[in-house]
Amino acid sequence: LTQPGTMPMSSMSKEALIGTATLGVVFTVGVWIGKKYFHPHTLSSLLKSHKMKNDPLMNYVLDHSLREHSVLKKLRLCTLGHPKCEMMVACEHAQLMGNLARLINAKKVLEIGVYTGYNALNMALILPDDGKVIACDINEDYISIGKPFWKEAGVDHKIELRIKPAIQTLEELLTAGEAETFDFAFIDADKVNMDEYYERSLRLLRRGGVMAIDNVLWGGKVLNPDKNDLDTQSIHRLNEKIVQDTRVIVSMLTIADGVTLAIKI
Numbered sequence: 001l002t003q004p005g006t007m008p009m010s011s012m013s014k015e016a017l018i019g020t021a022t023l024g025v026v027f028t029v030g031v032w033i034g035k036k037y038f039h040p041h042t043l044s045s046l047l048k049s050h051k052m053k054n055d056p057l058m059n060y061v062l063d064h065s066l067r068e069h070s071v072l073k074k075l076r077l078c079t080l081g082h083p084k085c086e087m088m089v090a091c092e093h094a095q096l097m098g099n100l101a102r103l104i105n106a107k108k109v110l111e112i113g114v115y116t117g118y119n120a121l122n123m124a125l126i127l128p129d130d131g132k133v134i135a136c137d138i139n140e141d142y143i144s145i146g147k148p149f150w151k152e153a154g155v156d157h158k159i160e161l162r163i164k165p166a167i168q169t170l171e172e173l174l175t176a177g178e179a180e181t182f183d184f185a186f187i188d189a190d191k192v193n194m195d196e197y198y199e200r201s202l203r204l205l206r207r208g209g210v211m212a213i214d215n216v217l218w219g220g221k222v223l224n225p226d227k228n229d230l231d232t233q234s235i236h237r238l239n240e241k242i243v244q245d246t247r248v249i250v251s252m253l254t255i256a257d258g259v260t261l262a263i264k265i
């Protein structure tokens with residue numbers, strides 16, 4: 001039975017048949033190359049760093065350390081199908097933050113820049129049942145991709161969304177008297193406002209609270225910041241400030257796109 005509007009094979013031209021067969025071969029070879037050369041764990045990191053090549057050592061690291069919750073993995077794989085997937089946090093970076101949050105018995109976490117909520121879910125899975133992730137973003141469409149996974153993991157009640165510019169949310173938290181009450185803050189939104197996020201998060205963190213700042217190497221651009229590139233300028237200025245900042249102890253890690261850990265003294 002031929003569906004209305006489709007052409008029986010027998011009536012297709014020779015050129016159309018050859019074209020269809022060629023497309024089929026190209027597709028099959030593409031799938032084979034994808035499976036052979038792209039390890040599912042590293043795909044997000046590779047995309048993030050725009051290095052579309054296999055990295056056996058990175059695969060080894062992930063094979064010997066990544067312990068990803070099954071729903072987190074589902075969310076990561078789902079997000080990889082999104083056109084902006086390079087924004088997703090690297091899984092090994094998220095795991096490190098989760099481990100640090102566990103170490104300090106975190107209950108209250110700030111997520112500045114949520115996207116599909118990989119790290120929001122990662123943190124919610126670690127927090128106690130009465131713990132909270134205050135999740136700041138301006139884009140509800142991205143978040144709606146992640147929400148069903150938060151629910152599936154049974155931790156959606158721990159994620160409190162604030163859909164508005166993050167500076168406004170941080171100001172509201174300060175006005176509400178929540179200074180010194182957060183255990184962990186992750187700065188991962190727009191880059192021009194990084195210092196605004198840093199200063200406000202520092203006030204919101206308790207002593208001994210941990211701040212993680214993503215993309216501090218910005219693909220290496222910080223080595224030679226172009227004066228017209230406002231993102232790189234902003235990241236570089238903050239890097240120069242933090243290394244001198246006596247309010248925190250600091251480590252800059254070369255994980256993913258560079259992560260600074262600043263712990264409030």
Ligand SMILES: C[S@@+](CC[C@H](N)C(=O)[O-])C[C@H]1O[C@@H](n2cnc3c(N)ncnc32)[C@H](O)[C@@H]1O
Pocket residue numbers: 087088089112113114115116117118119120136137138139142164165166167188189190
């Ligand atoms: C790199 S992504 C965040 C990735 C996320 N942390 C994760 O776990 O995958 C950056 C996010 O920041 C959000 N964003 C950009 N400007 C913002 C602003 N002014 N206030 C709040 N969120 C903002 C974007 O909508 C985007 O979802």
